[in-house]
Amino acid sequence: MKWFWKSREKRAPLEFEDAVCFNWALDTNRELQEGLLKLAEQYPHLTEERYTQRLLELFRRAGLELSADELKILLMLRRETDCMLLRKEQEETQKDFPKDTL
Numbered sequence: 001m002k003w004f005w006k007s008r009e010k011r012a013p014l015e016f017e018d019a020v021c022f023n024w025a026l027d028t029n030r031e032l033q034e035g036l037l038k039l040a041e042q043y044p045h046l047t048e049e050r051y052t053q054r055l056l057e058l059f060r061r062a063g064l065e066l067s068a069d070e071l072k073i074l075l076m077l078r079r080e081t082d083c084m085l086l087r088k089e090q091e092e093t094q095k096d097f098p099k100d101t102l
Contacts, residue, residue: 014073022074023081025062032062 025032035058043051052068059066066074 014070018070019074019077022064022066023078025059025064026078029062032058035061 036055039051039054039058042054046054052071056066056068056071059071
């Protein structure tokens with residue numbers, strides 16, 4: 001959680017711990033989740049720049065001081081992790097069924 005408290009200029013590159021904190025906030029912070037849902041409804045009416053600004057504001061209110069580039073990286077990491085977990089789940093499900101029944 002080190003980078004939440006450091007100024008933008010002094011922050012170190014993102015680390016695994018940072019991704020964990022980011023994912024924890026996304027999964028557990030109800031205020032953040034509600035804000036993201038409301039922002040998603042506004043998406044068609046916002047420029048990409050304004051949408052990103054509002055995203056960053058939501059994360060700041062949740063205690064995550066992020067730059068736009070850091071947010072982009074963390075979102076990509078989360079998506080990749082979700083894809084890996086989904087593939088693993090599908091592989092495990094396929095092991096439970098004989099191939100001739102699929």
